[in-house]
Amino acid sequence: MKVLFIVLAVLILCFLSIRFFLFKIGDPVNLKLSNSYFHHYRKNLIVYSPMGNWFELGYFESNADVATFQPFNEDFGKDKSNIFWKGKKQLVDYDTFEINDFIIKDKNHVYHVNGKKFDLLEIIDGADPKTYQLLDPSIQDYRRNNWFRDAHSVYYKNKKVEGNPDTFRPLNDAIAVDANFIYAIISYRGEGIHTLEVDDVIRKHKIIDGEIHSINETYVQIGNSIISAFTKAEFELNTFDPITTVKKIDYWTIVVNNVLINKGVLFPEIDVKTFEVLDYNFSKDKNSIYYNCQKISEVDYASFKIISNEYSKDANHVYFKNIIIKEAIPQTFKQTSEYGIWEDGKHQYKEGQIISSKK
Incomplete structure (x- = not known):
């Protein structure tokens, strides 16, 4: 019996030690607004831990004022003097800082959350906070929050790009236009392990005559021309005289006038009537x-x-x-x-x- 008490005492001591040294997260500050900001279990300070999963996703002891700190969404919060993101104080103007329609700004700058440092907001170069807004609020899918504009420029994924902000519009994943030009949207370059995310928007061709509409997420038809941006040249414009039929096969492939086009390249030798996509x-x-x-x-x-x-x-x-x-x-x-x-x-x-x- 004495041995059993000793074993139980050791187990309880081990449990309390583990609880003391490892379990640092106490109650959420405001669970309705964020499940990532907590009071420390033992100390009088604020802790940031994504979804409370400190063991896998990390843990940061913030220097926020405990008495006045409140989150205002999952990752952002403020105390009486400072703005915090992921628990870290940010170099922004406190009085004018705001987040609206995924736009993060103050009176001086527009910011984004995909900078070189994982816990510091980064300034979007050249963006005017007074006029910065969504390029087109009517876009309903994921692209809505990729495109922005201010009074002078267009911005794609936090980078200023070529284009007239008054007439610029993305048509799909590959092509955009404004009143004067056609643009290629280049998300990646390279293949396999050498693939790099670039997110470039490049002016490629003067606008051509004809009705404009997207065929799928890869191809655009303007008049009697088919346009894409997935060859090594990062732009292809193929003209037919005229276009009579267009058939969508998949993301990369369409058929125009019984000619198969894959990744912007024409393959007239392929029999489109019996063509079938296999694996990969x-x-x-x-x-x-x-x-x-x-x-x-x-x-x-x-x-x-x-x-x-x-x-x-x-x-x-x-x-x-x-x-x-x-x-x-x-x-x-x-x-x-x-x-x-x-x-x-x-x-x-x-x-x-x-x-x-x-x-």
Whole structure:
């Protein structure tokens, strides 16, 4: 019995020690406004912890005045003297600071929350706080909060871009126009692990005559021209005489006058009546199988099998994208436990190239 009491005492002591040293979050300051601002469990201070999940999402002891601090949304709060974001004091004008329609500003600057430092607001260069507003409040989807304007400029994802703020309008994910020009919206450059988010809006072409409307999130029709921005040139304008039919297939692919267009490139050799999108970037028609609409040569239609987002095989060959890996053995070709590495019992491969061989 004595041993049992000792064990229980030790367990209680361990629990209290863990509670004292690890559980730092007490009651929420105002749960109706934020579930990320708390009173400290032991100390007289304010704690910021996203959704109270301090163990996984972090924990910050703020220097806010405890008696006067109040959150006014999930991440923002204020005390008698300062504005706080993620628990950290911000260098803003206290008296004129406001948040409205996702616009964060004071009398001096407009700010955004995607800066180089995760807990400091960053100034949007050149933005006029007096006239800064949503570009088009009628946009209902996610793009509504990507586009803003002031009296002089257009802003996309917190960056000033080319365009007339009085007539500028985005048409989809790829193309925008104003009264005088067509613009390409470039979200990313590069491929795979080398992909970079750039969020550039680039003036590409003088506006052309004709009715303007978006076909899908990638393509725009202006008169008898089809416009997109996903080739290496980051802009394609293909003119037909005239456009008689337009069919949407998926985000990257449409058919115009029985000609297939994929990522801005025309593929007249593909039979659109039998065209079918397969997994990943693979597709087929009655004549062949394709990767990114590029024909896979010598493919055996009956035994063809997709084995990853870049690799496929049939009874005779293994393919990387649309290229035959001549040395690879299709019957034994498989992925290893190492990311991006494949093997067939004779060689190991990465991005379609042999990187090692068994002796």
